[in-house]
Structures are given as structure tokens and as C-alpha cells.
Amino acid sequence: MKQTCLLIKSRKSKTTIRGCKVIVQLFGVFVFLIVGIFSFSIAEANDFESSIKDLGNKSRSKIKLAVKRLGNIGNPAALPALEALKDNHLQISSDGSLIILNESEDQGRYALSGNPVDLSSLTLHKPRINNSVRRVLSMAIGKLKLTSDSPQVRLQAAGQLLKMPSTDLVELVEKTLDREDNDEVRKIFILVLAKEGLKSDDKNRRLKSLNIINEFGNNDFKTDLEALLEKDDTGNFLEGDSEIRDHAAKAISTIENRQFFINQAANLFYGLSLGSILLLAALGLAITFGLMGIINMAHGEMLMLGAYATFLVQNLFREYLPGIFDWYLVIAIPISFIVSAIIGIILERTIIRHLYGRPLETLLATWGISLILIQSVRLLFGAQNVKVANPSYLSGGIEVFHGVVLPYNRIAIIMFVVFVVISIWMLLQKTSLGLQVRAVTQNREMASCMGISTHKIDMYTFGLGSGVAGLGGLALSQIGNVGPELGQLYIVDSFMVVVTGGVGKIAGTVAGALGLGILNKFLEPVAGAVLGKIIVLILIVILIQKRPQGLFAPKGRMMDN
């Protein structure tokens, strides 16, 4: 540098000396900058490392500060540690280094270097985080993920950021918006800015924001819009500008219109799902009560036994086959069927068959059986509910519209009920056993004359009904409690479904269950859960008054007897 300076000096006049000085000065600044940036990046790296270390701090407020810093530094290398902390997979060893564990918590690696670590040699403990730490974590993870390469990850992150108070985000969003090429993500960014724009002083910007919300906005914006239409105690609008108010009112009605159809679609799904659960609970009864005419008060306990069979299968898998634990449910399908069916057959052989044609005695006897079964299960497994875990593929759900999530377990139950109904229908319509069952239910004497062993058929039919109830229990274990009283919850509903649908017709039961489910779910948002149930019951009473035979009347001789 000095040489060039000398060179210039020798070649040109005095003025160049000043220029040379400038160059030297510039050089100084340049060096300063380089050193500055370098030391800054060292400081940042240090900050990064110490922040990561701080994630394992004992104090929750220190953890929060560290997470915030990591979010602001913007280094995506922090993501694995942050996500592990959020999922409770981050642990601290006694020497203070952070270790990320895998899902089954038997392998780990260092959070900073990523090198695998031998867990057996270490004593580990978990940093204790609470909801306020989790909120900060979500925000930091969202910020870091905005720069991800995958548009899906960015979309998810943007959705997360939309939930947060937006003021401190505007800068970040404005910066990333220019680079963003994915339309969906851009839409969310524009909405974030529009939400912020509502608060600005510039009227045009507010109107523009309102138009954007009118076009893309959803339920989340209603509160902000309604705030614009609020009145004070004297009845004057808090918002002075009538044009803004008009636009806000328009945006609210657009959002509500859009939401109306989404709500109806959601209600329909909820109704189908409730109906499918009712149907699974009632299908077994549709066979034992509907086809055979046995007032089977122990039906609920067959559901309960199916659920407990599922529980046992789950425990066996957890004990002996933890590697394929998630598939226990598939194996539980035949097991729960067989367990309930066998117990049903034993009951039929020992007690119920002696009571055919005596409905009152059957009612009392089966009720007694139900009490015996409840108390035996209580003695065997304890009065406590037992744990039946959802397999991972049945946890969570899929968001079809904004705010409407269809949980996987409910979708699976709907598919399962379709499978069960089709199987029963095939069995009754397409096999010789089904033919005999139908023959016996329609005309016992004639069937007997034709050489059908009606006793055997009774036994099979009752076993089939009980087994199907066991399948119902398996499905119920995925959405609710498994305890000795499980069956008591569903017995009334089951009878209601079978009677409403029409005794003796599987199709009637299907229609009854789905009808009741959908009716219930459309009434509930209007009338509330308690009143909704009352209205449904009243409607059933009226229906049975008008049509004692139910929705579908069977054309058999059983009714004549």
C-alpha cells in the first residue's frame, strides 16, 4: 500500500498526497471493519454457543432469554436443539453438555457437535420447561424456519408466526417477503402485514389492509375487525372514520359467509364421526336384539370386554414386541372379536338359551350378567381406568379448512365401521351361515323343518353379535376411557339407535346411527350439548309414537309372533 502511495506520489503532484491520506484512512476503516466484523462474528459465535448451553439452564427465565437470543441470531443450526427441547428430548449431562435423544430415548448425540454419545456412561437430567418457555420456543423455531428451503416448512412456520402478536414481526416479515416465491407463504405474510396495517395512521394503508383481509382473511381476524366497530358507553363509535367502519363490516360479513359453509361441512363430518361411533356400539346389539329379539342388557359389557382385550394386546406388544408396538391395534381386531364372541357364546349356552321367548326374564338375567361382568373386571383389573394409547399413526389430524381439523382416529373409525358393516352384510347375505341365520330369524319352525339346527344357529348368531360388540369396544378404546363402566355409557345409546332404526334390520341401524349422529351435531352448536341431547330424545319419542316399528320396518314373521 505504501509502495502504491509512493508510486502515485512520484508520478503526480501534491494533491495526490491528500488522496493518499484518504486511501490510508479508507484502509484504516476497512481494516477496522474487517476486524470488527470478524470479532463480531466471533462474539456472535460465542453468543450462539453460550445461548445453546443456556438451554440447559436451571432457571426457566434464563432458558427463555437464550431461546429468544437464538431466534434473533437467526442461525438455523440451533433448530435441532430447540426442537429437541420443545419435544422433551433434550437432556443435560452432569458436566453441563447438552444431548439430544432420539424418539425412543436410547441413543443420543451432542447438541453442538452432532457427534453420537454413549448414554450409559452419563447421568442425565431434563431441563424443566413450562408453557411460557414453549411459547417462546415456538416463536424462535418459527423465525428460524422462515429461511428454510422447503416451502412446506416455511408455510408451517409462517402459520405459527401469524398466531403471535405481530408488531415485533413486521420487520422480519417485510424482509423475507421479497425473497419469498411460494404463493401460499406470501399470502400469509401479506395477511400478517395487513393485520399490522390496521393499526397504522395512514387511512389508505388501513383501507388496503381491510381489503386484503376481506379477500383472504379468516376467523382469526374477526376480533380485530370487531374492535373497529365497537362503541363506547355513550353509544358513539370508537372509530371515527365511517369508511373504515363500512369496510370492516363488509370484511366481517365476507368472513362469516365463508365460515358458514366451512362450519356446515365440519358439522357434517362431526355428525358422521359421532354416528359411526354410535353405529359401532350398536351393531352388535342390532344382531342380538334386532335379529334374535333378545333384550340384551349385557351388550355394553361386550363392548367393555372388547376394549379390555385391546388393552391386553397392547400390553403384550409393549412387553414383548416394542419394535412394532404401533401395530398392536391390527392384531387386536381379531382378538377383541374372538374374546367377546367366546364369552357371548358361553353366556348363550349357559343362561340365555333357557330364556328364549321370555323377554322379561331375559332382561333381568342379562342385566344381572352385566353387573357380574362389571364387578369381575373390577376385581381383575382394578376400579381404575386403564391406559390404551393411540398408535402414532392415529394421533393428530389433517386440516381440511382453516380451523377444521379431522382427527386421524375419527377418520380411521369411519373407515373401520364401513369395513365392519360390509363384512356383516357379506356374512349375512353371501354365506350359507348367513342364509341359515336369516331363515331362523324369519321363521324358526320352518327353518327347523328344513333341517337347520336352530340351536346351533342361535349360538353362532349371539357369538357374532357379541364379537361385533367387541370390535366396537376396540374402536371406543381409541377415543375415550377404558374402565369397568365403559359399557354403561353406551347401552342406552345403543338401544336408542337400534329401536329408532327399526328392530331387525341392519340397514335400519346404519340409518339410525348416522341420522342420530348428524342430527345431534347440527343441534349442538345451536342448542348446546345438554339441551341438544334432550331435543334428540324428544324427537325419538315422537318418532316412535308415529312409527313404532322404527325407520325401517322388517318384513319377517318374527314381528308377527
Place this chain on the structure above:
Amino acid sequence: MGLLKSQRGTFAVTIKSIILASLLFTIAVQAQAAETIKVGILHSLSGTMAISETSLKDVALMTIEEINAKGGVLGKQLEAVVVDPASDWPLFAEKARELIQKQKVVVTFGCWTSVSRKSVLPVFEELNGLLFYPVQYEGEESSYNVFYTGAAPNQQAIPAVEYLMSKDGGGAKRFVLLGTDYVYPRTTNKILNYFLKSKGISEKDIMETYTPFGHSDYQTIVANIKKFAAGKPTAVISTINGDSNVPFYKELANQGLKAEDIPVVAFSVGEEELRGIDAKPLVGHLAAWNYFMSIETPENKAFIKKWNAYVKKHKLPGGSKRVTNDPMEATYIGIKMWAQAVEQAGTTNVDAVRQAMGGQTVQSPSGFKITMDAKNHHLHKPVVIGEIQKDGQFDIVWKTDGPIRAQAWSPFIPDSAEKKADWTYPWVCGNCKKAKF
């Protein structure tokens, strides 16, 4: 004929000897009974409430065994009379009468649901019995014959809501009051409604919803909560009855509502209830109690150790998986306190014991000296808020500095604010607006 006669003779002798033997036996039993003090235990061991109440019976027996091992009370052994009211509310009253009149118990520990307590209340008042009620409840009650060792609303519900409104708790501005449709949730929510309004929460930011008993389909309610929560930080205050909690929490998790977004604080979900639940989807949701099994105090460690040893010794179902919880702690404190009061009074006479109860203190497993309030018959208790963990235990996120006094009548309900529960002179009244004497 002769044969017959001799047969009759032996028959008569047999009858005589049987009568004699049974007479002797009754005398022996009575002689033995005179040396023991009978205490009643009135908890459902069958029916829907068995899930919660069985543990209270077990812990009561454990405490009695502990007291007996140390020489009993007034030099006599305690004898527990366990009856099963089978989760049937009218049967509670019948069994309470049986305990007091037929079994002559000097004190009864029992009840869980508010409706069962309301059902036995007239019996205890009529026969001047003594009941220790160990469960958190809705308040708005004070009886001369009942000592409340569970929390009143200001010792559980109100601090929990204040926590939710704090910055650490998420700064909730909107509240969903969700409950099963019976007296406890209705009354609690009434108090909370007044309380929230006094804190400046407007009517339209409060959503109150009830479900029937045993409700298991929470799709619509969860979807509504989601809609309601859009735009403002929201929290759910759940007074859902035990059994409906699992479907509710499962639906919450499956519809993607996380505790960090919409926290749910529950008043009747404890360690015992979580034993029957896969707790993974619940992580981060809250519960407010006066005791958690995870409280780290030497007293609690000793309590849990004692409990585990008792479970093992008596081979109780559940074995090593059994947990301790808040109503169990309250039962334990209640029995110990009663024994102290009897020692102080020198008699088991109900009136004398009642006088001696006021001001009794017991070192509780939660680590505080717990005092019985002489005036309103409630315990001074600390409040602890915990987040549910994966293993079904609670991680404590907030607690009071010390025990706080119960308010039997909520100052937030205009009608109750003027009422006073004070069983000391000159008031001697549980729900009066002015003193009796």
C-alpha cells in the same frame, strides 16, 4: 319313637349350646368393642366414583393403622368401619345414618362429590355427627357438623385463574368455562364469572358451556373453543367430571390445540385420574391443587414412602403404580387432626372434639403447617399449580408463599358476600348476615 325322642334331645342340646356360644361370643365382642374407638369411612368402593374414592378409603385405613401403631387415641385403638355407598347419592345418606346410629361411630371420614355431601348433610346435622370432607369443592356452605379439609374456591379456582391471566401463564384475555352439568361446576363457574368481570373481562369474552354426565363427544365443543379463541389469548377452565376428561383431552390434542396456545386448567384432574390416561397429549395442560405428589419436601417423601409400604403390605391392586394425590393428603391431615383434637379434648364426644378442632395444626406433606380455622371449619391451605408431564405427574410452575385462609362464602357473588361462616361466639352460624347472640 325312642330314637326320635333322643334325636330331639340332642337337637335341643345343640340349640342350647349354639345360643350359649353366640351369647358368649357377643359378650366377648362387646368387651372388645369397649376398648376401641369406632370411626366411619364413607367412600364409594363400587360404581362410577370408585375410581377416585377407593384410594381415599385406603389412605384412611393407612392413617388409622399408623395412629394405632403409636398407641391409638386416648389409649384405645381405632377401629375403622368401612361402608360402601356405591356412588348412589341417596344411599350415602342411608349409610351415614347406619354409621352413626347402628355402628355408633364417633366421626366419619368420607364423600367425594358435592351431591353426596349435600345428601348426607341433613343426617349429620340431625344426629349431631361429625364429618370430615376431604375434597376441593364449590364453597357456599358451612356446617356445624362438617370440617372441610379440601379447598374452597379461593384456595384453588381463583388463584388458578389469576395465574392464567399473569404473563407467565399466557396472559389470557378470554375464558372458556367448561364443565359437566351439576352443582360443583355450576357454582364454581358462577363465582368465576363474577370474579372475571371484576377483573375487567367483558361478557362476550367468557364462554360458558356444559355437557351431560359421561359425555364423550367433544368435537363440536373443541371446534367452538378454537373459533372462540381466534384473535385473543384464551384459556379453558375445566370442571369436567373425571371420566369425560380423557375424550376431551384426546380431542384437543387431535384437533391440534396445544397447551402453549390454549392452556386448559382442570380442578378435578389429579395424579390418580391421570393413571388411567395416556398423558402424552396432555403435556403442558394445568391443574390447580393444594398438594402434588411431585412436591419435594422431606414430609412428602416420608408420606409417599409410607403409602408405598402400606400398598405393598396389604397387596392393594395397582401395586407399585399407585400414586398419592390432593384428596388423599387432605384425608391424611383430617384424620391426624381429629386424633389430636380428641387427645386434647380427652373424650370422643362430638361437641367437645368440635371445640378442640379449631386451631389444631398438622405438619402436612406439602411442607406447611396446616391450621384448622376455628371460625369457618375450613383448612388454611397453600395453592400449587402444576403442568401435566408425560409420566402423569405434575411439574410445579407456581405456588403461594404460604397457606391461605378459605372463604366459605365467595366475596365475588353479591348475595354471598354479606354472608359469614363463623362457628365461634357470638356468631355461631354458617350462613348468617348478623351474629346470633
